[in-house]
Amino acid sequence: xxxxxxxxxxxxxxxxxxxxxxxxxxxxxxxxxxxxxxxxxxxxxxxxxxxxxxxxxxxxxxxxxxxxxxxxxxxxxxxxxxxxxxxxxxxxxxxxxxxxxxxxxxxxxxxxxxxxxxxxxxxxxxxxxxxxxxxxxxxxxxxxxxxxxxxxxxxxxxxxxxxxxxxxxxxxxxxxxx
Amino acid sequence: xxxxxxxxxxxxxxxxxxxxxxxxxxxxxxxxxxxxxxxxxxxxxxxxxxxxxxxxxxxxxxxxxxxxxxxxxxxxxxxxxxxxxxxxxxxxxxxxxxxxxxxxxxxxxxxxxxxxxxxxxxxxxxxxxxxxxxxxxxxxxxxxxxxxxxxxxxxxxxxxxxxxxxxxxxxxxxxxxx
DNA sequence: TGCTTTCTTGATTGATTTAGTATTGAATGC
DNA sequence: GCATTCAATACTAAATCAATCAAGAAAGCA
Numbered sequence: 001x002x003x004x005x006x007x008x009x010x011x012x013x014x015x016x017x018x019x020x021x022x023x024x025x026x027x028x029x030x031x032x033x034x035x036x037x038x039x040x041x042x043x044x045x046x047x048x049x050x051x052x053x054x055x056x057x058x059x060x061x062x063x064x065x066x067x068x069x070x071x072x073x074x075x076x077x078x079x080x081x082x083x084x085x086x087x088x089x090x091x092x093x094x095x096x097x098x099x100x101x102x103x104x105x106x107x108x109x110x111x112x113x114x115x116x117x118x119x120x121x122x123x124x125x126x127x128x129x130x131x132x133x134x135x136x137x138x139x140x141x142x143x144x145x146x147x148x149x150x151x152x153x154x155x156x157x158x159x160x161x162x163x164x165x166x167x168x169x170x171x172x173x174x175x176x177x178x
Numbered sequence: 179x180x181x182x183x184x185x186x187x188x189x190x191x192x193x194x195x196x197x198x199x200x201x202x203x204x205x206x207x208x209x210x211x212x213x214x215x216x217x218x219x220x221x222x223x224x225x226x227x228x229x230x231x232x233x234x235x236x237x238x239x240x241x242x243x244x245x246x247x248x249x250x251x252x253x254x255x256x257x258x259x260x261x262x263x264x265x266x267x268x269x270x271x272x273x274x275x276x277x278x279x280x281x282x283x284x285x286x287x288x289x290x291x292x293x294x295x296x297x298x299x300x301x302x303x304x305x306x307x308x309x310x311x312x313x314x315x316x317x318x319x320x321x322x323x324x325x326x327x328x329x330x331x332x333x334x335x336x337x338x339x340x341x342x343x344x345x346x347x348x349x350x351x352x353x354x355x356x
Numbered sequence: 357t358g359c360t361t362t363c364t365t366g367a368t369t370g371a372t373t374t375a376g377t378a379t380t381g382a383a384t385g386c
Numbered sequence: 387g388c389a390t391t392c393a394a395t396a397c398t399a400a401a402t403c404a405a406t407c408a409a410g411a412a413a414g415c416a
Contacts, residue, residue, distance in 0.1 A: 025211075025212070026289055028205060028293070031403070031404085032403075039308045067406080069363080084362085085413055109203075113204065115207055115208070116207075116208040117213050122354070126217075129238075132339060139343045141352070144206060147321050169313045251392090261391090264385055
C-alpha cells in the first residue's frame with residue numbers, strides 16, 4: 001500500500017543522482033565552536049603544569065585566539081573551567097578529567113544535544129501517522145549518548161576509548177562514505 | 179595532571195548554572211525540512227490509493243504547501259518519489275516502503291548524516307593530543323546509523339519499530355531532560 | 357605607584373543557512 | 387480549451403556561525 005511500482009508506466013525513470021554540492025544542514029553537526037571547545041579542554045586536561053595561557057592553547061590546537069576567548073568564557077560560566085588573571089594566569093579544568101565527558105562540553109557550546117525543529121525529542125507532539133516518529137528521535141538521541149556520555153577527557157588524553165566506542169568505530173562501514 | 183582542584187584557592191567557585199536561553203546549534207539537529215520530508219514520506223507510504231496530491235499531504239501533516247513542494251521536488255530528484263501531473267496526479271513512493279530508511283530520506287534533505295566543522299568524520303585530520311577525537315566522531319556517526327539505517331517507512335506506518343530502536347528508547351534516561 | 361601580562365565583557369561583522377513565499381511555466385485528462 | 391496538478395527558479399526575512407574589535411579589570415612585579 002502506498003507504493004506504485006511505476007507511476008503511469010514511468011518510461012524515463014532515470015537515476016538523476018545529481019545532488020550537486022551545496023552544504024546544507026547535516027543531521028549531526030559538530031560546530032567549529034564545539035570542536036574547538038573539546039580540543040581546548042583536551043589541552044587543559046593534558047597540561048603538566050596548569051594554568052595554561054589562552055595563547056598557548058590557541059597555538060597548540062590552531063584555534064583563532066579571540067574565538068577561543070569566547071569559548072573559554074562560556075566554559076568558565078558553565079563551571080567546566082577555572083581561570084586566573086595576571087602574569088602567571090591562564091585556564092585550568094575545574095573538575096577532574098575523568099569527571100568531564102564529551103556530552104558535558106557539547107551541552108555548553110551547543111545547548112541541547114538533540115532537537116527536531118528546535119524542539120527536544122521528548123517535547124514533540126506528533127499526531128496520527130507520524131506518531132511513532134517521536135520514539136525514533138528519542139532512540140536516536142539515546143544512541144548518541146551511548147558515545148558522548150561515556151568518553152571522558154581522561155580517556156582522550158590517554159588515547160584509551162571505552163570498549164563500546166571502539167566497537168562502534170570498528171563496525172563494518174563506520175569509516176565509509178556517508 | 180591538567181587539573182588543579184582549586185586554582186588560586188578558588189574562594190568563589192559558584193555554580194553559575196546560568197545558560198540562559200538562546201537557541202544555538204545542537205549537535206543533532208533534525209531540521210523542519212527533514213522532519214517534513216519524513217512525515218510526507220510516511221503519508222505516501224500509508225496511502226491506500228496513490229498518487230496523493232500535494233495539498234492532501236500538506237493538510238494531513240500540517241506542512242506549508244509551497245515548502246512541501248520544494249521538498250517533494252528534491253525527493254523526486256533523488257529517486258525516492260515519483261510524480262504525475264494533471265487532474266489525477268500527485269506523488270507516490272518510487273520504491274517499496276520496506277526499502278526506504280530514515281537515513282535515505284535525511285541524506286536527501288540534509289546532505290551527509292554527520293559532519294564536524296563541515297568535514298566528514300573520516301576526512302578529519304587531527305594532530306597531536308586531539309588525534310583520538312576522530313575515532314569518537316566516527317563512532318558517534320556509527321551509533322546514529324544503528325537507528326537511522328534500520329527504521330524503514332514500512333516500520334513507521336505499521337507502528338512496529340526494530341527491537342534495537344525500542345530498546346534504546348526504553349533505556350533509563352532516554353526520555354529525560356537533555 | 358606604575359607597568360605589563362593576562363583574562364572579561366559585550367558589541368559588531370559578513371557570509372551562510374533556514375524556513376518560507378511568489379511567479380511563471382509545463383503536463384495531463386476531460 | 388480549460389481546470390487541475392506538478393515543476394523550476396528566484397526571492398526574502400530572520401537567524402545563526404565563525405570570527406573580530408575594543409575597552410576594561412585583576413594579578414603580579416619593579
